[in-house]
Every structure is written in structure tokens, then in C-alpha cells.
Amino acid sequence: MIRLLMSGFDCLSLLLKRSCSARSLRLGSRAFAPGLAMLITFAATAVPRVLAGDASSQVRHWAFETPSEPPVPEVRNQRWARNPVDRFVLARLEGAGLVPSPQADRRTLLRRLSHTLRGLPPTQTELDRFLSDGSPEAWSRQVDSYLMSAQYGERWGRHWLDAARFADTKGYVYSDREETRFVHSYLYRDWVVQALNRDMPYDRFLKLQLAADQLDTSREDLAALGFLTLGRRFLGVAHDIIDDRIDTVTRATQGLTVSCARCHDHKFDPIPIQDYYSLYGVFAASYEKLTPLDPSRESDPKLKEFFATLRQKETKLQETFERRRNEAGERFRRQVGMYLEAVLEVEKLPTEEFYEIRLDEELNPVIVRQWHAYLQRRFQTADPVFLPWRELSRIGPSDFNSSAASLLQSMRSAADQPAHPTVISALLRTNLVSMKDVARVYSDLLLEVRQKWIDTVAKATNGPTPGSLPERFSDPLEESLREVLYGSDSPARVPGGSINEIEWFFGESVRVELAKLYKDIEAHLINSPGAAPFVVGLEDRASAPKPRVFKRGNPASRGDEVPRQFLEVIAGEKRKPFSKGSGRAELAEVIATPSNPLTARVMVNRIWMHHFGQALVATPSDFGLRADAPSHPELLDWLAVRFMREGWSMKAIHRLILNSAAWMQRSDALPGLEAQALRVDPENRLLWRANRQRMDFEAMRDALLAATGELELSQGGRSVSLFDAPYSKRRSLYGYVDRQFVPGVLRVFDMANPDMHSPKRAQTTVPQQALFFMNNRFIHERSQAAAAHCDSRNLDAGIDALYRQTLLRRPTSEERVAASEFLLTAPPPAPPPYRPPGAETWTYGWGSLATNKQAVRKFHLLPHFNGDAWQGGEKWPDSVLGWAQLTAMGGHAGNDLDHAVIRRWTAPAAGTYRVTGELSHEHKQGDGIRAYVIQGQAGLLKDWAVHNRKQETGIAEVRLEKGEALDFVVDFGGGLAYDDFKWAPVIEVLPVAEPVQGSGSVGAEMKKPVSRWDAKECFAGPSENRLALGPWAQLAQVLLLSNEFLFVD
Structure with a gap:
């Protein structure tokens, strides 16, 4: 065997x-x-x-067969079924000897419906109206009402953003040269929400996210390309960025793990490595481009200054790039010999994954690989210039010296494939021992042609009768050699493209110079108030080389060329290579077509999963050979066919599911039948009952705000911080998502990892979740807000109001008695610990400045207070934040420019303020410190460089709005040494102007301060994160953290 x-x-x-x-x-x-x-x-x-040979032709897997509409099964209990979905479910139940659970009560159903479609609890008014409507159409009307709600797109948009690995930042980047935030990333999020609210057909929804720039559509739809462009940046390594896009597209839309074929054929699914690199070629043939959504806004007078500054920065970048590009091209031509020799050992060179600090004159591996690719193209076309190189490279090392001359002599006389005579002659004049000698001959020839071309251009430029510059040599033989160095596809040229893609063509100094100029443009777009919207879009390259397989996934070891085309297992053996540009538009068509067996199945499976808490296919992003079979395969196919027949309408599928008896079941079985059901189907795969589900973090937070009447339902716009006090009341969908610094509370509550595609969220139960509900200030504030709606003078009425507000029902008699006893016997809250007046206006952190020093790029709180100072940890210097420290009198700058210390003051009210203070650096050693005062969005107010001296730091007047911040920032002068300082600014509010008595001048202003915040006197440790809750707030907290509130039954 x-x-x-x-x-x-x-x-x-x-x-x-x-x-x-x-x-x-x-x-x-x-x-x-x-x-x-x-x-x-x-x-x-x-x-x-x-x-078996070609795996894709051997495997017959259910997911790879085009779905066909199965007949709706006959069932015994026909009265239970409300629509065809129920018959498929009931057929499986009856076959297993099980019966479905009864329908849930109307209150439970409405709460379940509101959460599944809107991610919010129903309002008391909605509940009362629904309960009082006894008409047969009441339920279907309510489903339609919630589907038409603006909040529907927000809830289901969040589901899609998990699959699209959406975030507002790029992940870890070299922050000294690259902006960490994406430009206007919120536009993609808002586009998804709007598309879902409009019930955009799913096939169109996908096509726009893959190729909106190539389809006939409005400019607003260019925001859809964020699906591809807003992924993790991987320090600019293009291979990893493209791999992330392949993974996201194929798992989100096809349920296939195509990225597993990056280094070898897929171990389980019929996806060869060639298919992976076919898709790689599609995405590699486009480059990122910042694109305005509405170019007409350039004529808006309010944006005149914004666009003028933008054009100035873009011009500076373009001029610098062209200068450096021309310098690099000339250098690469001059170094042609070094690169031709290096091509012979190209596989030994490091790839972009291995970041190297490289000087301009050093060998650049990217250019070597560009030469290698160029030679491969020339070999395929039997180019006369490099035909001798191709033929000589086929001679083995031991025979090279003895065979090279005879081979060249035969090539000289060959008529069918004529080689370049100048090249043949030069090679015959040389004793060729190895291919390195061949490379040297080619180098000499090309350098000779280069010098002749330089002289020709100089003569035309500086001659007595200057005319138009020459474009080519008149001699065809000389011109064919010149084209190698100066042609449009010359390997000595630096191509166009985004900074991320072309930075590797330059040495370290130029790479940093260009990156900083691009970062300055991004920062201007992001930080400018009221900036015109720009999207991170894509544009096809003018010409893109055919992709090649990377052997074992190594970009330095390239194999055969492959065409840009779709997966053979889906498109079939007779698939046609993509022929239009990058092929993204054709890729979108072959994915979003009824003949694709996966697209509709994958999406209806996701919809089912979010409604029922479990999917028909348990692995929603893996429909490959290792996936479990669907629990209801005929139902999956029936839904997929129905989905496409309904015009790819997601709302139509929602209506179908939500009007089914299967979805409307109770979460427990009939008395006496549960034991049997658990024995036959312990995981409820056959759906003999509804699945009780805990809210995800976003729904939980939104429900807390909705229950207290604080939720703001404004839609769209820039992302906001959810975890900095004062807490935003917007929906959690609009929270700022930072890939590198995901707040711990989001991880505790199983938030989708924004670094990669997330097929479904885990549901863990860990102690930190309970601690959050018990101790977090956000929860305490919501408890106080809920209690504030109760009439504490009327015990019964107050308890009724609190229960209806939080749990949407009145308390039972037992609950009423228990609540009354608690409220009457609970002790008053303990007073908070003493803090100096005004301490709440100061916070202590670290961060870095934008490249132009006009704004604080990111503010992080210093995490540890030792009784006298805020710093990185218990030990100082800290292993992470280094020397960064703030005290009552001053502090110490951090270890680098990314860790400046920031003393932030937040205005408690709108007004005009004055700043006074003295900055002191008391060391002759070192190079001193730099200090800045920065006002929120307005930018830099003043800055100073101080070394071994004192400096007054006054600002006579600054107008601040309530909640606006003044940041007092300190970093070092250039090196890390002797960077401690003293600086305790004082802020005073100035009164409204009044005449000065006896001054003899009407309208003279009085500048006497009326309120004062001294950084030294207000300095304090952390405030109690917990609020002192009274009995009513404590009761509200108990209800808000109850299972009845946090779970959807």
C-alpha cells in the first residue's frame, strides 16, 4: 500500500x-x-x-460549484413556517426529531430587531407604539422602518469595516519621516455607511471598492477605494502591502485564503502559487494617489489659502523629486558596470523587507533587480544588443573560456537572429573567462555611448547657434545602445509612483528628504480645519511589467512570468488574462458576477451570521477544502440564488430572514424538550432555538448612551476619541481607530484587530470586563446620567422610571422591594480625595510635533505618578518612555523627538487668556532644550531654544474656546544630555474690556486678571477615575451592567 x-x-x-x-x-x-x-x-x-497534477481540475468541492436553486422542502408542521427560509430550517429539525422553540414575546423581538439592524435598543416610544399595534402587518412595518433608519448603515457598516480592516492610522511607521495617520480615512467609513443605507447592490458595492477609479461613477465613489488603500503600511514594503490587499479581497469576498499561496502552492485548497502572483500583478500595476473628491472646491474663496499652501507644498515635493530623480538616473548610468556585474548574483541581494541605511553611491539592490527584469525582457524578444549576453550565459563555467569565442563567431555570421555587430566585435576583442568579463565589455560600450551623448547634448546647448536639443543618435546602432541607458524603459531610470513605492530607489538621505516633504503635504490635509476632502485612491501605471512568481516568496528569487488573471478554480481553465490596464476593473467584474460560485454565498452567510449569532458555514472567510460543510447547504444555495435574483439587495435578504419564524424563536426550548435538543444538537447548529448574544463593544457603549438619553446621532465626519474625557457622545462607529495604539478596553471586549481582515469577532468572558463596568469613569458618568432622570422624592415613580429607561420594562414586585430597601439603607457616597483648585485643567503627557512644528501630532498620557512626578513607569528612566518626566516645577525631555514632554492646559470656558512664566535650563553641558506653546488647531504661538540661561515665556493674549488646549511642549536641542528644565507657566483669564477710571481715555482696557491657574500650585497626581456614586446612581449602574441589559435575548 x-x-x-x-x-x-x-x-x-x-x-x-x-x-x-x-x-x-x-x-x-x-x-x-x-x-x-x-x-x-x-x-x-x-x-x-x-x-494528481493540476489540483484545480481534480477538486470537486461544493463551494466551487455554481449555486443552483434547490426546491423548497416539504415539512410536516406547515403552520409554523412563515416563508421558505423556515421550511429549510424545519426540514432539518424534523429530520433530527427536534421541534422549534415558540416565538419570543413582542418586547424581546423588538429589542432583538433594533439591535440586529441598528445596533441600538428601541426607544420607549417605539416599544409602546409597537406593543399597541395589533395589526398583522405591524412586524413587517417595523422591519422596514428600521431598514430605512440612518442607523442601519452605521450598524452594518461596522460589520463590513471589520472585514475591510479599517483604521485611521497606518500602523508602525518611521514617524520622523511619515505621517502616521491616513488622509481623511473617515471618507471610506462614511461611504460604506451611505452605500448600505441606499441599499447599493452588493455587486456594485464590491466593484466600486476594487476599481472605482475605472468605472463610470461619481467622484464621491472614489472614497470606496479605501477598501484597498487603508490597510497596514508594513514600513512601506510593497510586497507585504500587496499581500495584505490580496488577503483582504479574497477572504472578504471569496472566502478563500489565497495569501497562503504566497510562498508555495496552497497546502489545502486548489490555489497554485502562480494564481497568487497573477493577483499580485493586478495590485502591483497601480499606485496610490491623493485625489480630491470635489476639484471644484479649489475656487471656493474660503479654501483659497488652504489650496495655495497645498500647491506650494506639492510643487516643492515635485521639484525636489525630479531633481533627485535625475541625479539618481545619471548616477545609475555612470555606475552601469557595477550593476551589470551585480545582476549575475542578484539572488544574493537583500530585498525591501530588510531595511538598509544606504548611501547614494552604494549599490542599490532595487536597481539591480530592475536591471535583471530588463534583461529578462530583452532575452525573451531576442534583442540584438543583449542576444550575445543571453547566449553566453548558457555556457557552463568550466567551458566558458574555450567556447565563448566560437559561439560569438557563429553569432556574427547568423542571419536568422542578428546580434548587434558593435557588441559582438567588442566581445571578440576580449579574452572572456567568465560572465563578469562580459559585463565589463557591456559596461565599457555603454559608458562610451553615454559620454558621446553627453558631449552631443552639450554641443547643442552651448554651441554658437543653439537650437533644439537632440532626441536620438542618427546612427541606429549607436541609438540602440543609447536606449539602454536613456530609453523610457531603461533600468537606469527611477519610475514614477507614490513615495512609498519609489523610496527604495534612493539613498537614505534622499529617501528621508522626500518622505518628509510628502509627510508635510499629508499633515496639511489632515490638520487644516475645514480642509477639502481628499481620498487615498489608486491609479493604474502607464505600463506595468508582467508579474513573476517569487520562488519561496522571495522577491530576490524570481521565476516564470504569469499573466494577470483570476483564480483558475473559480474562473476555469479557459480563463482569459486581464487586458485592460492593471486588470482591477476586470477583477471586480469576475468577482461580482452571478457565475462566481462564492461571492453571493459568502455574503449571505455573513448576513445570516450577524442575525443568528452563528453562520451557516462556521468559517465565514474560509470556504476552502478544510471548511466545515454548511449546516443547511440547500438553504445557503437558495439564499445565494435569491440574493442575486433580488438584484444583490442586502435589505431584501434582511427582510426575508427577519420575517422568518426561525429568527423569531425564543432562546429557550419548550419545557421538557430542551434536554433532548441539547443531546441531539448541543451547539444549536440546526436552530431549534434563538441564540442569546452579548452585545459587542460598540453596541454596548451606544446602548449605554442611548439609555441615558445622551447619544448623539449626527452622522459622518472625522473620527473622534472615545476614551479621553470629556467623553464623546457620538456613536462608537465614529471612534478614532489607531492601529498601533489600540486602547486596552477594545481588546478586552474583543474588538476586531484592525491590522488584518476579521471574519468574525470572538466572544470572551474575562475578569477585566467586569472590572470595567464596576470602576470605569465612563460607566460611572452614564450611571449618574441615568439616575438624573429619576424623581428621587417619589421612590416608586423613580424606580419605575429607572427600569423603563434602562431595561424597557417596569420592575417586578420583588425587584421593586429590593430596590426600595437598597435606596433607603445605602450610605451616602464618600467624598473624593483633595485636589488643588484648577488641577482638573492640567494633564501631563508625551508626544511629538508635526514636521512644521505647528501642531502636536499625538498626545499620550504619562502613565505613572510617583508622588512627585509624572513619568513612564515606577523606575526612571523608564524602559519605554525613557527620561520623559514632568514635575510641579518643570521636568525632563524624552529620549528622542518622538517623546517630547507635554504639559496640557484645557480652557474651562471660552475667553481671552494671558500666559506668563520663566523657562530655565541650568547646565553648560549639552545643547539645551527647545520649548513650544501650541494652541489646538491654531498651531504654534511661540517657541524658544534655551541653553544654560533663563527665558521669559509670556504671551499677552490668546483667545480660547471652551475645551481648547494649550500645550507646553519641551524636547531636546539636538542630543540627549542634560535636558532637565524648569518651567511652570501661569495662565490668567482676562476680563471683558472696561474703561479705566481716571485715565481720561474712554475705551482703555483693564487687564486685571480675575482667575488664575498656576502650573506649580495646581500640580497633582491622578484624580479618582471612579466617581462617588449616590444610591440612585449605584442602582442605575447595577441595571446597566446586568445581563438583561448587556445581552440580546
């Missing part, structure tokens, strides 16, 4: 036979058994697939 199984794999066959021999088994230990089992398993599974 083994010999037959392993036919064609002699080595593995021999290993198996010897491992399974009687002597080996007799001598083997227990530790040997697991390894032998793994070996046999591999032989029994992987090898037959390889022996």
Missing part, C-alpha cells in the same frame, strides 16, 4: 518503508510514534494531491 501511495516519490517512499519496518517499530520509543503518525498523514493527504 505504501509503495503504491508513494509512487514517484522515491525518497519519501524509502523513508516511510524504513520507518514502518518491524525492526524500526521494535526499536522505536513512544516519542517516535507521533512523528511517524504525522509522516503517514502527510503521505495520505498531501502526496495524492500532488500526484
Whole structure:
């Protein structure tokens, strides 16, 4: 059996036979058994697939077959079924000897409906109206009402953003040269919400996210490209960025893990490595481009200054890039010999994944690989210039010296493939010992042509009768050599594209210079108040080389060319390569087409999962060979066909599911039947009851704000911080998502990881969740807000109001008694610990400045207070935040420019303020410190460089709105040494102007301060994160953290 199984794999066959021999088994230990089992398993599974040849033509997997509409099954309990969905569910239940649970009560159903469609609890008014409507159409009307709600798109947009790995930041980047935030990332989020609210057909929804720039559509739809462009940046490594896009597109839309074929054929699914690089070529043929959504706004007078500054920054970048590009091109031409020799060992060079600090004159591996690709193209077309190189490279090293001359002589006389005579002659004049000698001959020829071209251009430029510059040599032989260095596809040229893509063509100094100029543009777009909206879009390259397979995933080891095309397992053996530009538009068409067997199935499976708490296919982003079979395969296909027939309308599928009896079941079984159901179907895969679900974090937070009447329902716009006091009351969808610094509370509550596509969220239960509800200030504030709606003078009425507000019902008699006893006997809250007046206006943190020093780029709180100072941790310097420290009198700058210390003052009211203070640096050693005062969005007010001296830091007047911040920022002068300082600014509010008595001048202003915030006197440690809650607020907290509130039944 083994010999037959392993036919064609002699080595593995021999290993198996010897491992399974009687002597080996007799001598083997227990530790040997697991390894032998793994070996046999591999032989029994992987090898037959390889022996089968083309895997995609052998595998007949249900997910790869086009769905056809199955007949709706007959069932015994026909009265239970409300629509065809129920018949499919009931058929499985009856086949297993189970019965469905009864319909849930109307209050439970409305709450469930509101949460599944809007992510919010119903209002008391909605509940009362629904309960009083006894008409048969009441339920369907309510479903339609919630589907038409603006909040529907927000809830289901959040589901899609998980799949799209949406975030507002790029992840870890070199922040000294790259903006960490994406430009106007919120536009993609808002586009998704609006598209869902409009019930955009799902096929159109996908096409726009893959190729909006190539389709006939409005400019607003360009925001859809954020699906591709707003992924993690991977420090600018293009191969990883493209891999992330392939992974996101194929798992989100096809339910296939195509990225597993990056280094080798997929281990389980029929996806060869060639198909991966076909898709790689599609995405590599486009580059990122910042695109205005509405170019007409350039004529808006209010934006005149914004666009003038933007054009100035863009011009500076473009001029610098063209200058550096031309310098690099000339350098690469001059170094042609070095690069031709390096091509011979291209596989030994590092790729972009290995960041190197490289000087301009050093060998650039990117240019070597560009030369290598260029030569491969020339070899394929039998280009006369490089035909000798191609033929000589085929001679083995031992025969090279003896065979090279005769080969060249035969090529000189060949008529069918004429080689370049100048090249042949130069090679014959040289004793060729190896390919390095060939490279040197080519180098000499090309350098000679280069110098002649320089002289020709100089003569035309500086001659007595200057005319138009020459464009080519008149001699075709000379021109063909010149084209190697100066042609449009010359490997000595730096191509166009985004900064992220072309930075590797330059040395470190130029790379940083260009990146900082681009960062300055991004920062201007992001930080400018009222800036015109720009999207991070895509544009096809004018010409893109054919993709090549990376052997073992290594970009330095490239194999055969592959066409840009879709997966063979889906598109079939007769698939046609993409022919229009990058192929993104054609990719979108082949994904969003009824003939694709996966697209509709994957999406209806996701919709089902979010409504029922479990999917028909348990792995929603993996429909491959290792996926579990659907729990209801006929239902999945029926829904997929219905989805496409309904014009890819997601709302139509929602209506179908939400009007089904299966969805309207109770979450418990009929008395006496639950034990049997749990025995037959413990995981409820057959849906004999509804699944009770805990709210995800966003729904939980929104429900808390809705219950207290504080939720703001404004839609769209820039993302806001959810975790900085004073807490935003907007929906959680609009929270700022920072890939690098995801707040701990989001991880505790299983928020989707924004670094990658997330198929479904985990649901964990950990102690930190309970601690959050008990101790977090946000929860305490919501408890106080809920209690504020109760009439504490009327015990029964207050308890009734609190229960209806939080749980949408009146308390039971037992609950009323318990609540009354608690409210009458609970002790008053303990007073908060003493803090100096005004301490609440000061916060202490660290961060960095924008490149132009006009704004604080990111403010992080210093996490530890030791009784005298705020710093990074218990030990100082801290292992992470280093020397960063703030005290009552001053502090110490951080270890680098990304860790400046920031003393932030937040205005308690709108008004005009004055700042006074003295900045002191008291060391001769070192190079001193730099200090800045920055006003919120307005930017830099003043800055100073101080070394071994004192400096007055006054600002006579500054107008601040309530909640606006003044940041007092300190970093070092240039090196880390002797960077402690003293600076305790004083802020005073100035009164409204009044005449000065006896001054003899009407209208003279009086500048006497009326309120004062001294940084030294107000300095304090952390405030109590917990609020002192009174009895009513404590009761509200108990209700808000109850299972009845946090779970959807």
C-alpha cells in the first residue's frame, strides 16, 4: 500500500518503508510514534494531491460549484413556517426529531430587531407604539422602518469595516519621516455607511471598492477605494502591502485564503502559487494617489489659502523629486558596470523587507533587480544588443573560456537572429573567462555611448547657434545602445509612483528628504480645519511589467512570468488574462458576477451570521477544502440564488430572514424538550432555538448612551476619541481607530484587530470586563446620567422610571422591594480625595510635533505618578518612555523627538487668556532644550531654544474656546544630555474690556486678571477615575451592567 501511495516519490517512499519496518517499530520509543503518525498523514493527504497534477481540475468541492436553486422542502408542521427560509430550517429539525422553540414575546423581538439592524435598543416610544399595534402587518412595518433608519448603515457598516480592516492610522511607521495617520480615512467609513443605507447592490458595492477609479461613477465613489488603500503600511514594503490587499479581497469576498499561496502552492485548497502572483500583478500595476473628491472646491474663496499652501507644498515635493530623480538616473548610468556585474548574483541581494541605511553611491539592490527584469525582457524578444549576453550565459563555467569565442563567431555570421555587430566585435576583442568579463565589455560600450551623448547634448546647448536639443543618435546602432541607458524603459531610470513605492530607489538621505516633504503635504490635509476632502485612491501605471512568481516568496528569487488573471478554480481553465490596464476593473467584474460560485454565498452567510449569532458555514472567510460543510447547504444555495435574483439587495435578504419564524424563536426550548435538543444538537447548529448574544463593544457603549438619553446621532465626519474625557457622545462607529495604539478596553471586549481582515469577532468572558463596568469613569458618568432622570422624592415613580429607561420594562414586585430597601439603607457616597483648585485643567503627557512644528501630532498620557512626578513607569528612566518626566516645577525631555514632554492646559470656558512664566535650563553641558506653546488647531504661538540661561515665556493674549488646549511642549536641542528644565507657566483669564477710571481715555482696557491657574500650585497626581456614586446612581449602574441589559435575548 505504501509503495503504491508513494509512487514517484522515491525518497519519501524509502523513508516511510524504513520507518514502518518491524525492526524500526521494535526499536522505536513512544516519542517516535507521533512523528511517524504525522509522516503517514502527510503521505495520505498531501502526496495524492500532488500526484494528481493540476489540483484545480481534480477538486470537486461544493463551494466551487455554481449555486443552483434547490426546491423548497416539504415539512410536516406547515403552520409554523412563515416563508421558505423556515421550511429549510424545519426540514432539518424534523429530520433530527427536534421541534422549534415558540416565538419570543413582542418586547424581546423588538429589542432583538433594533439591535440586529441598528445596533441600538428601541426607544420607549417605539416599544409602546409597537406593543399597541395589533395589526398583522405591524412586524413587517417595523422591519422596514428600521431598514430605512440612518442607523442601519452605521450598524452594518461596522460589520463590513471589520472585514475591510479599517483604521485611521497606518500602523508602525518611521514617524520622523511619515505621517502616521491616513488622509481623511473617515471618507471610506462614511461611504460604506451611505452605500448600505441606499441599499447599493452588493455587486456594485464590491466593484466600486476594487476599481472605482475605472468605472463610470461619481467622484464621491472614489472614497470606496479605501477598501484597498487603508490597510497596514508594513514600513512601506510593497510586497507585504500587496499581500495584505490580496488577503483582504479574497477572504472578504471569496472566502478563500489565497495569501497562503504566497510562498508555495496552497497546502489545502486548489490555489497554485502562480494564481497568487497573477493577483499580485493586478495590485502591483497601480499606485496610490491623493485625489480630491470635489476639484471644484479649489475656487471656493474660503479654501483659497488652504489650496495655495497645498500647491506650494506639492510643487516643492515635485521639484525636489525630479531633481533627485535625475541625479539618481545619471548616477545609475555612470555606475552601469557595477550593476551589470551585480545582476549575475542578484539572488544574493537583500530585498525591501530588510531595511538598509544606504548611501547614494552604494549599490542599490532595487536597481539591480530592475536591471535583471530588463534583461529578462530583452532575452525573451531576442534583442540584438543583449542576444550575445543571453547566449553566453548558457555556457557552463568550466567551458566558458574555450567556447565563448566560437559561439560569438557563429553569432556574427547568423542571419536568422542578428546580434548587434558593435557588441559582438567588442566581445571578440576580449579574452572572456567568465560572465563578469562580459559585463565589463557591456559596461565599457555603454559608458562610451553615454559620454558621446553627453558631449552631443552639450554641443547643442552651448554651441554658437543653439537650437533644439537632440532626441536620438542618427546612427541606429549607436541609438540602440543609447536606449539602454536613456530609453523610457531603461533600468537606469527611477519610475514614477507614490513615495512609498519609489523610496527604495534612493539613498537614505534622499529617501528621508522626500518622505518628509510628502509627510508635510499629508499633515496639511489632515490638520487644516475645514480642509477639502481628499481620498487615498489608486491609479493604474502607464505600463506595468508582467508579474513573476517569487520562488519561496522571495522577491530576490524570481521565476516564470504569469499573466494577470483570476483564480483558475473559480474562473476555469479557459480563463482569459486581464487586458485592460492593471486588470482591477476586470477583477471586480469576475468577482461580482452571478457565475462566481462564492461571492453571493459568502455574503449571505455573513448576513445570516450577524442575525443568528452563528453562520451557516462556521468559517465565514474560509470556504476552502478544510471548511466545515454548511449546516443547511440547500438553504445557503437558495439564499445565494435569491440574493442575486433580488438584484444583490442586502435589505431584501434582511427582510426575508427577519420575517422568518426561525429568527423569531425564543432562546429557550419548550419545557421538557430542551434536554433532548441539547443531546441531539448541543451547539444549536440546526436552530431549534434563538441564540442569546452579548452585545459587542460598540453596541454596548451606544446602548449605554442611548439609555441615558445622551447619544448623539449626527452622522459622518472625522473620527473622534472615545476614551479621553470629556467623553464623546457620538456613536462608537465614529471612534478614532489607531492601529498601533489600540486602547486596552477594545481588546478586552474583543474588538476586531484592525491590522488584518476579521471574519468574525470572538466572544470572551474575562475578569477585566467586569472590572470595567464596576470602576470605569465612563460607566460611572452614564450611571449618574441615568439616575438624573429619576424623581428621587417619589421612590416608586423613580424606580419605575429607572427600569423603563434602562431595561424597557417596569420592575417586578420583588425587584421593586429590593430596590426600595437598597435606596433607603445605602450610605451616602464618600467624598473624593483633595485636589488643588484648577488641577482638573492640567494633564501631563508625551508626544511629538508635526514636521512644521505647528501642531502636536499625538498626545499620550504619562502613565505613572510617583508622588512627585509624572513619568513612564515606577523606575526612571523608564524602559519605554525613557527620561520623559514632568514635575510641579518643570521636568525632563524624552529620549528622542518622538517623546517630547507635554504639559496640557484645557480652557474651562471660552475667553481671552494671558500666559506668563520663566523657562530655565541650568547646565553648560549639552545643547539645551527647545520649548513650544501650541494652541489646538491654531498651531504654534511661540517657541524658544534655551541653553544654560533663563527665558521669559509670556504671551499677552490668546483667545480660547471652551475645551481648547494649550500645550507646553519641551524636547531636546539636538542630543540627549542634560535636558532637565524648569518651567511652570501661569495662565490668567482676562476680563471683558472696561474703561479705566481716571485715565481720561474712554475705551482703555483693564487687564486685571480675575482667575488664575498656576502650573506649580495646581500640580497633582491622578484624580479618582471612579466617581462617588449616590444610591440612585449605584442602582442605575447595577441595571446597566446586568445581563438583561448587556445581552440580546
